[in-house]
Amino acid sequence: MTPPKSLIRRTPWPESSSRPVVTPLQPSVVYASASPDALDAQYDGRAKGYTYAREGHPNADVLATKIDAMEGGSGGIITGSGMSAVAAVFFGLLKAGDHVIGADQLYGRSLRMMREDLPRLGIETSLADPTDAGAFAAAIRPQTRMILLEVVSNPTLRVADIGGISALARAHGILLVVDNTFTTPRGFRPFEHGADIVLHSVTKLLAGHSDVTLGYVVARDPELQAQITVTAVTLGLTASPFDCWLAERGLYSFELRYDRAEENAARLADALSGQPNIDQVLYPMRADHPDHNRAVALLGGRGGNMVSFRIKGDRGAANRLVEAAPNIAFAPTLGDIGTTLSHPASSSHRALTAQGRAALGISEGFFRVSVGVEDVGLLIDEFTAAIAAAG
Numbered sequence: 001m002t003p004p005k006s007l008i009r010r011t012p013w014p015e016s017s018s019r020p021v022v023t024p025l026q027p028s029v030v031y032a033s034a035s036p037d038a039l040d041a042q043y044d045g046r047a048k049g050y051t052y053a054r055e056g057h058p059n060a061d062v063l064a065t066k067i068d069a070m071e072g073g074s075g076g077i078i079t080g081s082g083m084s085a086v087a088a089v090f091f092g093l094l095k096a097g098d099h100v101i102g103a104d105q106l107y108g109r110s111l112r113m114m115r116e117d118l119p120r121l122g123i124e125t126s127l128a129d130p131t132d133a134g135a136f137a138a139a140i141r142p143q144t145r146m147i148l149l150e151v152v153s154n155p156t157l158r159v160a161d162i163g164g165i166s167a168l169a170r171a172h173g174i175l176l177v178v179d180n181t182f183t184t185p186r187g188f189r190p191f192e193h194g195a196d197i198v199l200h201s202v203t204k205l206l207a208g209h210s211d212v213t214l215g216y217v218v219a220r221d222p223e224l225q226a227q228i229t230v231t232a233v234t235l236g237l238t239a240s241p242f243d244c245w246l247a248e249r250g251l252y253s254f255e256l257r258y259d260r261a262e263e264n265a266a267r268l269a270d271a272l273s274g275q276p277n278i279d280q281v282l283y284p285m286r287a288d289h290p291d292h293n294r295a296v297a298l299l300g301g302r303g304g305n306m307v308s309f310r311i312k313g314d315r316g317a318a319n320r321l322v323e324a325a326p327n328i329a330f331a332p333t334l335g336d337i338g339t340t341l342s343h344p345a346s347s348s349h350r351a352l353t354a355q356g357r358a359a360l361g362i363s364e365g366f367f368r369v370s371v372g373v374e375d376v377g378l379l380i381d382e383f384t385a386a387i388a389a390a391g
Contacts, residue, residue: 023062025245029053055233059244066251067206067216070185071198075225076218077232078244082181082201083109084237085215089177089197092231093224096122098145103130103160105153105360108348131291133164140168146175151298152182155344155368156361157282157308159291162298166194186258187302196220204335207250208257212243257337257373261305264379265371269307271380277391282308306334311365317390318343318364324389325382334370339379342368
């Protein structure tokens with residue numbers, strides 16, 4: 001039986017004198033315009049509208065507007081992942097012959113892009129110690145176009161000399177790009193410290209539930225933002241509407257989650273420091289952190305939810321620790337509402353040589369903890385038992 005022809009037509013959205021409290025999910029990837037003139041008006045910027053989801057959609061715009069407000073930016077975009085946000089910046093603003101300086105302690109895939117992908121395209125790169133502005137000064141060349149760093153490094157939690165590096169960037173006309181994933185705007189606002197571009201893996205603390213993959217990038221200069229946006233659209237670095245909808249929902253509890261996780265992290269770091277099988281505990285607000293004074297000045301007492309530690313022993317000890325903590329997710333991620341444990345030597349920094357990892361302080365016994373919002377007493381008990389089992 002042939003269905004009625006009316007079933008083939010889209011049903012107009014019901015009119016209502018009230019509005020939804022929850023942001024509607026809009027999964028459509030195409031949008032119909034009234035006429036060619038109306039479509040021209042949209043593309044020319046004379047009218048607001050959507051055409052094709054690769055170029056933007058309502059759920060992405062709602063989420064971007066919220067993160068813009070958190071970061072003090074305007075016109076930011078949502079991309080399909082944190083690394084796609086990094087890619088949009090690099091490929092949108094750099095050309096063959098340009099030079100980029102990266103912090104030598106970046107997320108592993110960012111390091112790979114610096115070491116392998118950019119040079120393959122004729123873009124020169126260097127790495128420098130982010131805690132030493134002098135190292136960045138020494139790395140600057142006439143063709144240096146950009147600096148990329150994290151305020152608190154992944155995974156060793158070193159704190160960048162953002163003041164010194166920002167001053168260098170301004171003096172030489174170099175773009176300063178800050179990956180604010182670890183610190184989040186709750187802990188640090190890069191634009192207030194001289195950054196030109198801020199990016200995030202929204203997947204992590206902002207969304208907070210390990211159920212989305214998204215990135216975000218915003219530039220202070222609208223012209224730079226336009227170049228980044230065009231690149232993201234051209235390369236198809238498209239964000240899923242459903243992921244954007246979930247991430248917006250996650251943002252509503254972000255401050256509560258962040259504050260509780262940060263409190264737990266400080267207490268867990270203190271508890272870990274007393275364990276006999278621990279060689280080192282890294283948490284920015286602890287007095288024994290190598291960058292403690294800078295952390296206090298920059299972060300204003302906000303230590304964040306990340307704790308790293310090093311146990312005595314080799315890969316065998318690392319395996320025993322993980323196996324003795326079955327209720328703590330061993331996963332190469334961070335920012336979940338629950339605590340996760342990662343081992344950089346076998347995950348984020350596995351592409352580095354053993355010598356390269358050692359230079360960063362990453363041994364087989366090095367772990368990074370993304371502390372969640374569980375009862376902190378439970379966390380301390382679980383880690384205490386696991387560390388004892390490793391020994």
